[in-house]
Amino acid sequence: MMAAANIKARTGMSEKQLFDFAAFRFQDAERTGYSEYSYWKSVWRNFVKKKSAVIMLGVFVVLFIFTFVAAAIGKYDVNNLRIVDSLMFTRPGGEFWFGTDNLGRDYWAQVWHATRTSIILAVSVSAGQILLGVIIGMMWGYVRKLDRLFTELYNLIDNIPTIIYMTLIALMIGKSYFIMACAIIGFGWLATARNVRNLVFMYRDREYNLASRCLGTKLWRILTKNILPYLISVIILRLALAIPGTIAYETTLAYLGLMDISTPSLGILLRNARSFFLDYPYLLVIPASIVSVITVTFYLVGNAFSDACDPRNHV
Template sequence: MAKASDFEGKNPDELFYVVEYSPEEAEKTGYSNYSYWGSVFHNFLKKKSAVFCALLFLFLVIFTFVALAIGKYDYATLVVDQNNKFISPNSEYWFGTDNIGRDYWCQVWFAAQTSIRLALVVALGEGIVGIIIGLIWGYVRSLDRFFTELYNLINNIPIIIYMTLIALMIGQSFTIMAISLIATGWLNMARGVRNMVFMYRDREYNLASRCLGTPLWRVLTKNILPYLVSVIILRLALSIPSTIGLESTLSYLGLGLDDRTPSLGVLLRNARLFFLDYPYLLIFPAVIVSIISVTFYICGNAFSDAADPRNHV
């Protein structure tokens, strides 16, 4: 540490020097290369199990297209051969044949493709509807009672009743099931968003925005929505395996997709009468359902934690 005696008797010109002015340096301020999404992916990549599950699911999705391309039989021209019933997996029929002699390989992978597509559509629809309603539900106090009663009305009736009425009165198809699941599945997303909006609605910066006349949509999208990213990601990630599981259950009960639109649930339903004697009919679709459910559960939790700003340094 310098002492006062070190400066005694020295010329001021020796103690100080003039720094040259640079416009570029003067424009510079404190800078950090922090990026929110960069930090999210950095934290996510630290979790090896979640990365492995994400790659496994991606591989599964890609393989559903590859499997149909390399298969020996085309699902669109699937031939019913009563003489080839219940053939175990072999070099000709890689996954064996079903109870009416159809190739099970193309059925399983076409059904997996259908179930994944349904899950993604439903997750996206639930996300959009749930986020919009949740933001309005949590922010506009006068509508809280209305949305609370609507939530209780829909949520307290078992979904089996809804799907039974829809299947009997409207029909069974991919579009009908997707719309039906979105119409009843937005509740969890909306409830989670609404609870989070309650926490941030009356923060000082939101009060200041309202006093300055900021439009409601801008307060919701700019001030509040960014804080809900981790909750939204978790709900979306968990919605995909939940949808596939629900579709499998409904199809098993005969309330899901029709036989003309095969899905993993339809295959599981068809296998229930024969799986004790021919277990491969149940094993292949059940393994795919399990892989999708487990991978998305692990990835959803890991990505939600990574997206939480409190976990960023």
């Protein structure tokens, strides 16, 4: 062969050595033929590619931090706002950066406090309803005996018009943030639970679950170790989309007067602004823009994340 001389020169082996048997190495034969691929690393890499989502996420983080800073740099403390008739509807300017409202109170302090309240409310309510929804959804989907019970419960709650249900709670129990948060969670879990249940159906009868049952694994461990990891991407997506949903819902409730007005939230500011915004548009524009920023952020982040989670995009 013409190449033989070439090989000899390269390896320093004689022709005879070249055609001798080589030693067999078990390690080389058993070396895994599969690429090191990490699902979450790929998710992250794809997510970072969506510039708009990353930028909006940055804007949101800055916004949230600023809600704390704003109170410190502002001239008025939100807890000590006085009603001064002469200062009613002062336009934004040097003294009052965001102007004053219909009662002459500093709007800057109120807006940032309301933003903080709304974000905290939205995040905790969303987290609460997702948590409840995931736990119930997993039981509903995995434990056959509970299927009937949860299906009936779902139908029962789902058929009550939510506004009537919220009105009754607000009027009979109270309008405090805690009660309203619980009320929103109380029906907010439904959609998540149904979604999770349908997903669990996909995984329930896979052989690896059967294997766990043959090993005597307890229900709770099967749910957390065998089922939950497969749902994480869906859960994060739902959480991302639930946050703007909750803010919008809280706004609606405040607009209908079903929220406690002693602590301002974005919804309450919008509700107050509705009577005056034709003459004093800044009262509406400022809180509305903040609601928009939050909503758009989570919408973009949620969609970018759901795209990033799709393994078909991991190329």
